[in-house]
Amino acid sequence: MMADAPLTRESFRRLHPISVPRPVSQVPDRVWTEEEWDRIRRGCRAGSMDEKWNVFAEGDVLFMHRSWTGHGVYEVSFTRVAGPGRRIVSAVVEGDAQRYRNMGDAYDCLMMELITSAIVLGEPAVELRAGLVELTARASGRSDLPSGAVEHSVLGLRSGS
Numbered sequence: 001m002m003a004d005a006p007l008t009r010e011s012f013r014r015l016h017p018i019s020v021p022r023p024v025s026q027v028p029d030r031v032w033t034e035e036e037w038d039r040i041r042r043g044c045r046a047g048s049m050d051e052k053w054n055v056f057a058e059g060d061v062l063f064m065h066r067s068w069t070g071h072g073v074y075e076v077s078f079t080r081v082a083g084p085g086r087r088i089v090s091a092v093v094e095g096d097a098q099r100y101r102n103m104g105d106a107y108d109c110l111m112m113e114l115i116t117s118a119i120v121l122g123e124p125a126v127e128l129r130a131g132l133v134e135l136t137a138r139a140s141g142r143s144d145l146p147s148g149a150v151e152h153s154v155l156g157l158r159s160g161s
Contacts, residue, residue, distance in 0.1 A: 006041055006057065007044070007056040009056060009058065015054075015063075016071045018095075019099065020094065023090070023091070023092055024091040024109065026105045026108070026109040027087075027088040027089065027109055032085060032086050032087070037078070037085075043120070049068070050156055052066060052154070053066065053067055053115055053155070054066075054067050060079060060086075061078070062076040071094065074112055075091065076088050077089050088112065103135065104139075107136075110128060114129070114132060119155060129151055132151065136154070
């Protein structure tokens, strides 16, 4: 899942930067410990076609790219907080509708935390997953969306690990 050495931009075959950066007005409130930040900055690489995200850090910025296309979706800036830990202070999301379907800042806020927590750190993230299903159902106008299908389509196979 994670290598000893952090993944870098050069660790991936094909990456495309965000083409139309759009600031995200909401960022997660969570404070990650220094130990979690160390794991986060190592990144993660999709191991199969069923895993949706490639993640790596450069300095204090975490880059989240879709694994199939290599398109950047989120660039998330972290900062140290008083006491041990880090939190997200700003982020941009892909604003090109051909590359990423905008579902609103609340969705993007949740996704940044969910990718970091569930995909990179391997946490259960039960509340975040429930929020994903709820926001997706609301956006689609359907209340009968199977949670497993929603999670797999957005997060990928690793989401259930």
